[in-house]
Amino acid sequence: MAYKASENDLMAYLYGELEGKEKEMLEQYLLENAEARLELQKLKDVRFLMTHVGDKEVIAPPLFLGDNPQRQFYQAPYFKTIMTIAASLLVIMVAAKIFDLEVGYSHNELRIGFGQSRKVTQPLTAEAILTPGQVQEMINSSLHQNNTDMQENWAISQKQLDSSISNNLAISSAKIDHLVRQSSAASQDQIRQFVSRMQAENVALVKNYFQLSATEQKEYIEGLLVDFAKYLQQERNDDLQVVQTQLKSLEQNTDVFKQETEQILTSIISSVGNKNSRGAIN
Numbered sequence: 001m002a003y004k005a006s007e008n009d010l011m012a013y014l015y016g017e018l019e020g021k022e023k024e025m026l027e028q029y030l031l032e033n034a035e036a037r038l039e040l041q042k043l044k045d046v047r048f049l050m051t052h053v054g055d056k057e058v059i060a061p062p063l064f065l066g067d068n069p070q071r072q073f074y075q076a077p078y079f080k081t082i083m084t085i086a087a088s089l090l091v092i093m094v095a096a097k098i099f100d101l102e103v104g105y106s107h108n109e110l111r112i113g114f115g116q117s118r119k120v121t122q123p124l125t126a127e128a129i130l131t132p133g134q135v136q137e138m139i140n141s142s143l144h145q146n147n148t149d150m151q152e153n154w155a156i157s158q159k160q161l162d163s164s165i166s167n168n169l170a171i172s173s174a175k176i177d178h179l180v181r182q183s184s185a186a187s188q189d190q191i192r193q194f195v196s197r198m199q200a201e202n203v204a205l206v207k208n209y210f211q212l213s214a215t216e217q218k219e220y221i222e223g224l225l226v227d228f229a230k231y232l233q234q235e236r237n238d239d240l241q242v243v244q245t246q247l248k249s250l251e252q253n254t255d256v257f258k259q260e261t262e263q264i265l266t267s268i269i270s271s272v273g274n275k276n277s278r279g280a281i282n
Contacts, residue, residue: 010043031248142224150217157209161206164205165202168202168205172198175198
């Protein structure tokens with residue numbers, strides 16, 4: 001069962017009323033819970049303000065002795081008491097509306113707060129850390145997704161390349177047909193120059209297309225590797241934090257065990273010494 005400190009425990013710790021294992025458990029809880037540390041700081045601030053509030057002199061009200069005059073109903077004590085209670089309730093309702101007062105009862109705790117309630121975040125436990133099998137599964141999934149995306153990109157690139165080649169061939173065929181019609185007026189050298197120029201243009205277009213496609217794939221792979229490296233670094237930091245917390249808890253438990261062992265040994269030695277002294281006296 002997880003330990004959870006109440007407001008009474010925090011007050012007892014603030015005034016030095018906790019000792020031994022209870023104090024150590026509360027200090028460990030404060031180390032792992034930022035919300036509890038903030039609540040303890042608020043209690044310290046209230047204590048500081050209360051210690052610096054000065055006492056004021058109370059002047060006794062004057063007493064008038066004599067005949068009791070006839071009182072009206074609104075001067076009656078019970079009427080004043082009722083009006084005082086009604087005014088107090090009205091002031092409390094107005095203050096609650098202005099400061100957004102919130103009262104709640106859960107887990108044997110009565111909570112009174114101002115503003116929106118904040119959820120208490122649970123400390124990171126070893127169960128929340130991914131196992132090596134889960135990490136490997138994520139890596140395999142990422143690689144499979146990357147291969148799928150690359151195949152889709154290659155398929156799209158192949159379609160675009162085929163479409164570009166088909167368009168170029170169609171344009172080239174139209175131009176060649178036009179040249180064939182005018183072949184009677186054109187020389188063989190002019191036809192070779194035109195074909196060479198068309199081939200050079202097609203080669204340049206294909207090179208530019210593949211260069212752009214390779215650059216985009218390189219940037220995508222680099223981004224994926226950077227993101228994965230950041231993820232591994234974050235997981236490593238989380239694992240180190242959990243290990244440090246466990247080591248600190250183990251060290252504290254060891255110290256408590258040593259203290260208890262020393263107390264038991266001291267008690268045994270004292271009892272043996274008392275028996276020996278009694279035997280010597282007898």
